[in-house]
Amino acid sequence: MKKWMFLIFSLASLFSGTVQASDAQVEIGFRRLAQGNIGMITVVGEDIVKVRAAFLDNQYLFPPNDDGEFVGFIGVPMASEPGFHRLSILIFYNDGSQEYVWENIQVLRTRFLRTSISLPADLKGLLDEDVIYEELALLDAKIKPLSDGANWLQTGLVPPFTKIPSDSFGTIRFFNGDIMQRHTGIDYSISVGTPVAAAADGVVVLSQSLPIRGEYVLVDHGSGLYSGYAHLSERLVEVGDMVQAGDVLGSTGNTGRSTGPHLHWETALGGVWVNPLELTALLAR
Numbered sequence: 575m576k577k578w579m580f581l582i583f584s585l586a587s588l589f590s591g592t593v594q595a596s597d598a599q600v601e602i603g604f605r606r607l608a609q610g611n612i613g614m615i616t617v618v619g620e621d622i623v624k625v626r627a628a629f630l631d632n633q634y635l636f637p638p639n640d641d642g643e644f645v646g647f648i649g650v651p652m653a654s655e656p657g658f659h660r661l662s663i664l665i666f667y668n669d670g671s672q673e674y675v676w677e678n679i680q681v682l683r684t685r686f687l688r689t690s691i692s693l694p695a696d697l698k699g700l701l702d703e704d705v706i707y708e709e710l711a712l713l714d715a716k717i718k719p720l721s722d723g724a725n726w727l728q729t730g731l732v733p734p735f736t737k738i739p740s741d742s743f744g745t746i747r748f749f750n751g752d753i754m755q756r757h758t759g760i761d762y763s764i765s766v767g768t769p770v771a772a773a774a775d776g777v778v779v780l781s782q783s784l785p786i787r788g789e790y791v792l793v794d795h796g797s798g799l800y801s802g803y804a805h806l807s808e809r810l811v812e813v814g815d816m817v818q819a820g821d822v823l824g825s826t827g828n829t830g831r832s833t834g835p836h837l838h839w840e841t842a843l844g845g846v847w848v849n850p851l852e853l854t855a856l857l858a859r
């Protein structure tokens with residue numbers, strides 16, 4: 575192949591494309607996604623009742639927007655293997671039939687920030703593998719269910735604070751020289767006792783003390799979107815509480831594995847931790 579042809583093909587693959595299923599139009603806004611990034615997909619067609627998708631072992635539900643389009647966001651796990659992976663989309667029609675569409679998506683490597691954190695002696699127990707594993711396993715189970723509703727598609731997400739985060743999403747952190755952990759959210763350096771509001775409407779699915787996240791609240795916003803608020807000094811909601819965007823969930827603090835007052839804000843989509851600010855920006859478009 576001549577060099578110029580390769581260039582044209584490479585450029586073409588950068589653009590988004592439309593896949594025509596027999597009864598639906600599937601608009602995939604990407605062909606490549608980097609580790610930790612989010613891709614948006616729109617499915618339009620007559621008589622569609624539900625759209626689901628699978629990517630890298632995670633399940634997604636595409637909620638309908640006000641215009642009757644089914645809109646989905648796919649998260650690439652920050653530690654996923656670079657290379658080609660199949661994105662599967664299943665469209666359900668009201669006559670009971672289904673349609674399957676797939677596309678190979680290239681996952682690219684991201685250069686995440688690397689930081690070193692030194693924990694004081696009284697927090698060193700929170701580097702224990704079992705403690706870390708148990709907390710992640712609990713959260714993994716809580717952020718998987720795909721419940722109905724998705725007001726967030728209309729309202730978007732409102733970040734708890736507007737200031738620049740003190741640590742970003744996906745950071746590779748080395749604690750006390752060797753224990754490596756990934757940062758599942760973003761941090762805001764905020765003095766203790768500042769009210770923390772829900773980023774969107776939802777239902778509280780966790781409100782408890784965790785070893786690493788400290789006093790923690792997790793909200794299910796529907797259709798696979800969850801937001802978590804960690805290291806709080808107090809929690810003002812209980813499991814089962816319905817909350818609206820802006821409702822106060824608790825106050826900022828310095829509980830759990832924290833070396834200074836801050837809010838750790840994290841979001842998950844389809845069981846994958848995604849960058850809350852990237853999702854906020856995508857929903858604002």
Ligand SMILES: [Zn+2]
Binds near residue numbers: 759760761
């Ligand atoms: Zn954090």
